[in-house]
Amino acid sequence: MTPSPCPRPRLFIIGLSRVLRLELADAFQAEGYAVFQYTDMRLASAAMERNAPEAVLLDWGVGGLAFVERYGGLVPVLLLSADDALIDVVTSSPAISRKSWHA
Incomplete structure (x- = not known):
């Protein structure tokens, strides 16, 4: 991976509903982020x-x-989910450790 040449901080929004992606993109763009959306x-x-x-x-x-296992130590990743069971997966996964959260 190469560092971003973009003068504004770059934020990727991956997945989510189209409406939520657009709302989040608008909010972060208003704060000065360069936002890139991927489905x-x-x-x-x-x-x-x-x-x-x-x-x-x-x-x-x-x-x-899978994304966190591959990139979680390289870039901060905020996981969003409507599934309450996610908490159990996150707390039991070796890929998602306290070190990952504070890297």
Whole structure:
């Protein structure tokens, strides 16, 4: 992964409903972020390899654990989910550790 040449901090929004992606994008753009939206994990992963963002907002339902296992130590990842069972998965996963949260 290469550092971002963009003068504004880059944020990837991956997955989520179209409406939620647009609302989040508007809010973060108003705060000065360059926001990039992806509906597909494959496209987001390719973009990560070309030009990594400073942070990622990720829908757990589009492959959250695999993404965190691959990129979680390199960039902060905020997992979003409507599934209450996610808490159990996050707390029991070796890929998501306290070190990952504070890296």
